[in-house]
């Protein structure tokens with residue numbers, strides 16, 4: 417966005433970033449095993465063809481340090497740092513209706529005014545540390561996966577407790593178990609994991625992809641989820657058990673998001689179809705985990721497959737066969753408190769030298785509502801969204817003129833390969849600003865009726881699927897008191913892009929403009 421504002425539109429622009437460097441997610445999430453679950457060749461920027469050609473990814477799913485190197489390379493290549501203020505956390509942004517300008521404040525004392533306020537705060541940047549009684553009494557060290565220390569942590573000879581079994585924990589647990597003397601995993605909700613099947617990329621494949629990048633970009637932009645994957649145009653229930661078994665095994669062997677995003681088309685919409693997919697994965701867990709009682713604890717039974725973020729694993733279930741790894745099901749024995757020595761559940765105390773909180777994020781709305789954003793009439797965004805996010809296209813909010821939210825709630829965002837959605841928003845916002853300049857427009861604002869219709873449309877699509885039936889962070893179910901509203905747009909990356917482009921072509925239908 418910065419590159420686009422500055423180098424394409426010739427605007428003066430400044431980025432404020434809490435961290436002490438670029439990288440966002442990959443600056444903060446440095447836990448062992450942290451890596452991307454999107455194939456590297458499409459987890460990158462596509463706006464510069466030369467950049468696409470010159471960067472070499474080493475693995476199918478790059479590890480956090482490699483992605484961070486890439487993002488630093490991009491920052492250097494486009495000379496971005498000079499317009500980024502690091503160690504600057506934005507705390508307030510308010511719209512001055514007389515001047516038609518935003519005033520932005522940081523915790524460090526910056527006060528700046530700007531015509532446009534673009535929130536690129538990320539969907540998963542506000543880490544969630546649940547309120548555990550007694551945490552302040554704990555004598556050991558504790559860390560959140562989303563705020564990991566830069567120097568890393570040595571788990572050697574340590575007794576470690578990890579709370580949570582979501583996508584970050586699924587990556588971290590096998591790595592920590594290799595180092596630690598003992599690892600206790602505290603699980604609330606078991607996960608349907610599928611193997612990542614990570615590895616080095618064959619140079620011949622790299623060359624073929626590089627020669628085909630224009631077509632790859634086109635396919636990915638017009639796809640449903642921002643991947644080169646599409647559903648099988650058939651019901652899982654139409655396929656014979658033999659055919660299903662063959663297809664499931666093929667997807668299982670391919671690894672990655674194939675099982676999730678290239679499955680039978682009714683898998684996310686029909687309970688019965690979903691159940692046959694879920695049963696296949698449950699069988700795989702039973703085949704992997706040697707202790708049958710333990711296997712049953714690790715098997716998800718309370719929600720449909722694919723309705724929570726799909727974790728990709730490398731030896732996750734195998735790790736539970738190790739003698740130094742223990743699973744505690746907190747549904748059976750809830751965590752009552754953190755003690756000076758460790759974690760106490762309803763039946764005993766587990767002593768830990770280190771506690772890892774893999775407890776996720778206040779997703780999507782969290783990073784926005786943490787900032788005191790005030791629109792017209794001093795209205796707070798957090799108040800406007802007290803019953804869930806209301807936005808137009810996930811990019812604009814009625815009552816908040818000249819404010820744009822990159823991958824905001826109501827856009828495909830976390831239900832897509834994020835760089836694809838980020839670039840689409842950047843392009844669209846750039847187009848908007850160009851339009852405003854060309855026509856001498858001072859403010860652009862989503863209309864309340866357009867916002868209401870869009871918000872209803874987002875809910876309608878979600879409710880036609882099985883996704884809202886699980887307690888996932890897509891619905892804010894991990895945050896006590898957060899309204900249960902499905903936040904990402906399920907209409908697909910390609911169709912969404914088309915809608916946004918159509919709206920722009922119709923002179924930004926649904927927006928009002930003032931000179």
Ligand SMILES: Cc1cc2nc3c(=O)[nH]c(=O)nc-3n(C[C@H](O)[C@H](O)[C@H](O)COP(=O)(O)OP(=O)(O)OC[C@H]3O[C@@H](n4cnc5c(N)ncnc54)[C@H](O)[C@@H]3O)c2cc1C
Pocket residue numbers: 432433434435439440441442443445450451452453454459504505506507536537538539540541584783787822823832833834835838
């Ligand atoms: C562990 C993990 C794994 C992931 N894996 C994948 C994956 O495999 N595929 C995929 O597509 N996506 C994945 N994601 C999602 C990932 O967030 C996006 O792919 C992408 O990094 C989002 O980029 P962004 O710039 O929008 O947000 P972020 O990378 O989150 O960056 C937002 C930045 O805004 C800063 N910020 C927030 N609030 C403020 C404030 N008030 N003031 C100043 N600065 C602020 C933050 O410090 C952060 O640096 C993953 C996320 C996590 C956490």
